Amino acid sequence: xxxxxxxxxxxxxxxxxxxxxxxxxxxxxxxxxxxxxxxxxxxxxxxxxxxxxxxxxxxxxxxxxxxxxxxxxxxxxxxxxxxxxxxxxxxxxxxxxxxxxxxxxxxxxxxxxxxxxxxxxxxxxxxxxxxxxxxxxxxxxxxxxxxxxxxxxxxxxxxxxxxxxxxxxxxxxxxxxxxxxxxxxxxxxxxxxxxxxxxxxxxxxxxxxxxxxxxxxxxxxxxxxxxxxxxxxxxxxxxxxxxxxxxxxxxxxxxxxxxxxxxxxxxxxxxxxxxxxxxxxxxxxxxxxxxxxxxxxxxxxxxxx
Ligand code: NAD
Numbered sequence: 363x364x365x366x367x368x369x370x371x372x373x374x375x376x377x378x379x380x381x382x383x384x385x386x387x388x389x390x391x392x393x394x395x396x397x398x399x400x401x402x403x404x405x406x407x408x409x410x411x412x413x414x415x416x417x418x419x420x421x422x423x424x425x426x427x428x429x430x431x432x433x434x435x436x437x438x439x440x441x442x443x444x445x446x447x448x449x450x451x452x453x454x455x456x457x458x459x460x461x462x463x464x465x466x467x468x469x470x471x472x473x474x475x476x477x478x479x480x481x482x483x484x485x486x487x488x489x490x491x492x493x494x495x496x497x498x499x500x501x502x503x504x505x506x507x508x509x510x511x512x513x514x515x516x517x518x519x520x521x522x523x524x525x526x527x528x529x530x531x532x533x534x535x536x537x538x539x540x541x542x543x544x545x546x547x548x549x550x551x552x553x554x555x556x557x558x559x560x561x562x563x564x565x566x567x568x569x570x571x572x573x574x575x576x577x578x579x580x581x582x583x584x585x586x587x588x589x590x591x592x593x594x595x596x597x598x599x600x601x602x603x604x605x606x607x608x609x610x611x612x613x614x615x616x617x618x619x620x621x622x623x624x625x626x627x628x629x630x631x632x633x634x635x636x637x638x639x640x641x642x643x644x645x646x647x648x649x650x651x652x653x654x655x656x657x658x659x660x661x662x663x664x665x666x667x
Contacts, residue, residue, distance in 0.1 A: 363376050363377060363378065363407075363408040363409070363639065364376075364377040365377070365410065366620040366621065367560075367620065368478075368511070368532075368533055368560035368562075368620045368621070369511075369532055369533055369558055369559050369560025369561075369620070370532065370558045370560075371478075371510065371511040371532050371533065371560060372510075373440055373477055373478065373510060373511060373560075374410075374440070375410065375411040375440050375562075375620050375621040376408060376409050376410040376411050376621060377614065377620075377621055377622065377639075378409055378614065378621070378622060378624065378635060378636070378639055379409065379411035379412070379413060379562065379621040379622060379623040379624070380400075380401065380404045380409050380411065380412045380413070380623070380624070380626055380632075381413055381564060381565070381623040381624055381625035381626065382401075382412055382413060382414040382418060382423045382424075382426075382427050382625075383414075383415070383418040383419075383423060383625050384397075384423075384625045384626060384627035385397045385400075385401075385414070385418065385419070385422070385423040385426045385427055385627070386417075386418030386419020386420070386421075386422040386423030386424075386426070387419045387422060388418055388419060388423075388578070388625070389570060389578055389625060389627055390578070390627070392627050392628075394426055394429070396627070396628055396629070397426045397430065397627070398426065398429060398430040399628075399629045400626055400627065400628055400629050400631070400632050401427060401430035401431065402430060402434075403629045403632045403633065404626070404632045405434060405438060405439065407632065407633070407636045408636075409632070409636075410438065410439055410440055411439070411440045411442075411621050411623075412427060412431075412439055412440070412441055412442070413442045413443075413535070413562070413564070413623050414427050414441070414442070414443050414444075414471075415443055415444035415447065415480075415482055416443070416444070416445075416447075416448055416463060416466065416467060416470075417444065417447045417448055417449065417482060420448075420449065421466075421470060424443065424467055424470040424471055425470050427471060428470050428471040428472040428473075429472075431471070431472065431473075432472055436473065440477045440478070441471060441473060441476055441477050441478070442476070442477060442478035442479065442480060442513070442535075442562075443467045443471065443476055443478075443479060443480075444479065444480040444481070444482035444515065445459070445460045445463040445464065445467075445479055445480075445481060445482060445496070445500070446459075446460070446463075446481050446482045446483070446484075446486075446487060446496065447482035447483050447486065453483075453486045453487060455481065455487040455488070455491050455492055455495065455496045456491075456495065456496075457495050457496070457498075457499040460496055460499040460500065460503075461499060461503070464476065464479065464503055464508055464509065467479075468508065474508075475507065475508055475509070475510065476508065476509050476510070477510045477511065478509075478510065478511045478512075478513055478532075478533060479500055479503070479509045479511075479512060479513070480512075480513040480514060480515040480533070480535050481496050481497070481500070481512075481513070481514045481515070481525075482515055483515060483516050483517070483665070483666075484514050484515070484516040484521050484522065484525060485516045485517060485518050485521045485665055485666025485667075486665075486666055486667055489521065489524055489525065492514070492525060493525060493528050493530065497512065497525075497528070497530040497531070498530075500512045501530070511532040511533055511560075512530070512531060512532050512533070513531060513532060513533035513534060513535055513560075513562075514526070514531055514534055514535070515534070515535035515536075515537070515564075516535075516536075516665070516666075517536075517537065517538065517539070517662065517663075517665035517666070518665060518666060519536060519539060519546060519547060519550050521666070522534045522536065523550065523553070526554065526557050526559050527557075529557075531559060532559065532560060533559060533560040533561070533562060534554060534559055534560075534561055534562070535562040535564055535623075536550075536561065536562070536563055536564065537563075537564035537565040537569075537623075538564075538565045538568045538569060538662065539563075539662070540563050540566075540613055540616050540619070541565070541566060541567075541568045541572060541609060541612070541613060542572055542605075542608065542609050542612050542651060542652060542655055543568070543572075543587075543590075543591075543655035543658050543659060543660075543661070544568070544659070544660050544661065544662055545660065546660055546662070547561075547563060547616070548616065551616070551617070551618035551619070552618070554618070555618055560620050561618060561619050561620060562619070562620060562621050562622075562623060563613060563616055563619040563621075563622050563623070564622070564623035565623070565624075565625070566609050566610050566612070566613030566614065566622055566624055567606055567609050567610070567624070567625075568583070568591070568609075569581055569625075571583055571587065571588065571591040572591060572595075572605055572606060572609035573595070573605065573606040573609075574595050574599065574604070574605060574606065576588075576591070576592060576595070577591075582663040582664075582665070583663050584661070584663060586658060586661075587658050587661055587663070590655065590657065590658045591605075593654075594651065594654045594655065597654065598651060598654075601647075603644075603647050603651070605651070607638055608644070608647060608648060608651045610624070610635060610638050611638065611641075611643045611644075611648065612648060612652075614639065615643065
């Protein structure tokens with residue numbers, strides 16, 4: 363496992379990060395015991411970075427993660443959570459909500475300080491409010507010692523760039539934009555590096571599309587994208603290949619990304635992903651599988667109001 367520095371924050375994150383949305387049941391019900399075991403196993407195996415949000419399972423993911431981290435030395439993990447998104451359609455980027463949100467997250471997670479706080483899904487807010495109100499509120503929390511670094515997350519990279527230009531942001535979290543069928547983020551990595559902004563790349567399986575199990579019902583992908591991913595999963599299987607394994611290897615190789623966040627819901631998945639991390643990449647299979655996705659290359663779904 364490599365531990366990479368995250369922009370100019372002074373924070374180091376494991377190259378494989380634990381995405382905690384599955385702990386909130388976002389990808390199907392998960393027993394608390396199993397969730398805690400997955401987190402503990404991840405720490406044992408060297409994963410140090412955990413990303414969560416009050417939105418995941420309406421605070422359940424934060425509560426379960428807090429229980430899992432109880433008793434673990436604070437130096438052993440880096441924690442990011444988010445502010446501004448609380449339900450599918452509930453967003454509040456106001457200063458008062460942000461301050462309340464941080465205090466609630468600290469309590470649920472059982473820590474005195476958050477390493478990283480992202481403004482969650484900025485395309486659902488007013489960019490003006492985020493720049494004038496949300497980010498200054500987070501900076502006040504940074505000065506107060508409750509937050510170490512500040513970030514923005516979202517799907518459209520143009521929205522992330524617009525906010526980064528203000529110089530108010532330490533880190534960006536981009537998702538589903540560096541996968542087997544969409545490498546849009548790759549065109550922006552140099553620019554983020556020039557701005558001294560750290561990059562977290564989330565969702566190498568495109569939120570389940572690039573797995574044999576397929577995506578959950580709520581997945582926003584078009585029928586064309588869903589159909590293509592299911593087809594490729596089947597053809598890959600018939601050749602003895604696992605689509606998820608290739609998807610994992612493709613994303614983890616992205617240069618200029620400090621950590622790749624994978625959503626994990628069991629100890630078995632943690633162990634499998636850790637074993638994939640150590641394996642060499644099957645270059646021939648990679649070229650073959652990428653060619654299967656030509657017809658949907660760089661396609662993505664709309665996000666934001
Ligand atoms: P993902 O692409 O990581 O896919 C998660 C799915 O893959 C889950 O169903 C999981 O069970 C499955 N999976 C994990 N390991 C597997 C394996 N070895 N084989 C087969 N299936 C496997 O999607 P994600 O969880 O949405 O993204 C990762 C994390 O990134 C999230 O949990 C969250 O922390 C973060 N994220 C943030 C934002 C945001 O801020 N807007 C958006 C998306 C994701």
